[in-house]
Amino acid sequence: MSKLTIFEHPLITHKLTLARDENTGMRDFRALVNEIGGLMAYEITRDLPVKEVTVKTPICETKAFVLAKELVIVPILRAGIGMVDGIHNLIPTAKIGHIGMYRDEVTLEPHEYYAKFPKEMPESSVLLVDPMIATGGSVLMAIDALKKRGAKDIRLVGLVAAPEGIKRILEKHPDVDIYLAALDEKLNEVGYIVPGLGDCGDRLFGTK
Ligand code: PRP
Ligand code: URA
Numbered sequence: 001m002s003k004l005t006i007f008e009h010p011l012i013t014h015k016l017t018l019a020r021d022e023n024t025g026m027r028d029f030r031a032l033v034n035e036i037g038g039l040m041a042y043e044i045t046r047d048l049p050v051k052e053v054t055v056k057t058p059i060c061e062t063k064a065f066v067l068a069k070e071l072v073i074v075p076i077l078r079a080g081i082g083m084v085d086g087i088h089n090l091i092p093t094a095k096i097g098h099i100g101m102y103r104d105e106v107t108l109e110p111h112e113y114y115a116k117f118p119k120e121m122p123e124s125s126v127l128l129v130d131p132m133i134a135t136g137g138s139v140l141m142a143i144d145a146l147k148k149r150g151a152k153d154i155r156l157v158g159l160v161a162a163p164e165g166i167k168r169i170l171e172k173h174p175d176v177d178i179y180l181a182a183l184d185e186k187l188n189e190v191g192y193i194v195p196g197l198g199d200c201g202d203r204l205f206g207t208k
Contacts, residue, residue: 002170002173002174002175002176002177002178003177003178004166004170004177004178004180004183005043005177005178005179005180006180006181006182006183007039007040007043007179007180007181009039009043011039012036012039012040012181013181013182015032015035015036015039016032016036016159016160016181016182016197018032019032019033019036019159019197020195020196020197022198026203026204026205026206029203029204030082030204033082033083033086033131033159033200033204034082034083034084034085034086035086036083036086036159036181037082037083037084037085037086037087037129037157038086038087038089038090039086040087040157040179040181041086041087041090041091041127041157042090043179044127044155044157044179045071045090045091045125048067048068048069048071048125049067049068049069050065050066050067050068051065051066051067051068052064052065053065053066067093069123069124069125069153070093070094070095070120070123070124070125071091071093071094071095071124071125071126071127072094072095072096072097072117072118072120072121072124072125072126072127072151073087073088073091073094073095073096073097073126073127073129074096074097074098074099074117074126074127074128074129074142074146075096075098075099075129075130076099076100076101076128076129076130076138076139076142077098077099077100077101077114078100078201078204078205079130079131079132079200079201079204080129080130080131081204082131082200082204083129083131083157083159084096084129087127087129087157094127095118095120095124096118097115097116097117097118097121097126098114098115098116098117099112099114099115099117099142099145099146100112100113100114100115101113101138101141101142103134103135103137103138103191105190108134108135108137108191109137110137110138110140110141112141112145115145117146117149121146121149121150121151122149122150122151122152124151124153125153125155126146126151126153126154126155127155127157128142128143128146128154128155128156128157128176129157129158130142130156130157130158131158131159131160131200132158132159132160132161132193132196132197132200133156133158133160133161133162133165133166133169133180134161134162134164134165134187134191134192134193135162135164135165135168135187135191136162136164136165136166136167136168136169137165137168139156139158139165139169140168140169140172140173143156143169143172143173143176152175154173154175154176154177155176155177155178155179156169156176156177156178156179157179158178158179158180158181159180159181159182159197159200160180160181160182160184160193160196160197161178161180161182161183161184161193162183162184162185162186162187162193162194163183163184163185163186164186164187165187166178166180166183184196
């Protein structure tokens, strides 16, 4: 049974409000999206397994703990890239896979155009990152691609989602835990999240 977590941390809420503001420019928007990614990753990785090692401090040898499992970050291009640095700063040993998707503007169907993953997918915890989960089509296709490569521990990291998309993902992939900064009201008639934050890729990269 998958778990849906919506973060109610004041820092995340505050930064998301600034990101939603249409007057927030590209530079601040990109910084905010990255910062939220980092704050979310801190919580999402809380239950990662650790293993005991021996470390020699300047004083003596002691038993200590390090992460026991590899971590792979997989952004859905383009907008997913916006959260990667924030997460990678926390876990610099994480490998990064990429999956390219675009949504047909009329049908809203996703199309995969690129995929490259590290070979450690089956034994890793995989953070699938997409700031915007609207119909859920892009994420569903990306999860299928990850599972095809053997990924078993998949955690979906989103900024803002519509209930319609989350419902589809929960139904199709009950083994994938979902973490969001906010669950918004609905989709509008052209498939945008309401109230949302507009087109995330365009706001990150200045392509509007
Ligand atoms: C956006 C967004 C998600 C997708 C969400 O990407 O980043 O990947 O739409 O929509 P869905 O849940 O209905 O599939 P877009 O296709 O606009 O591509 P971009 O990131 O390259 O701008
Ligand atoms: N993609 C976006 O960037 N924003 C939305 O609201 C929906 C899909």
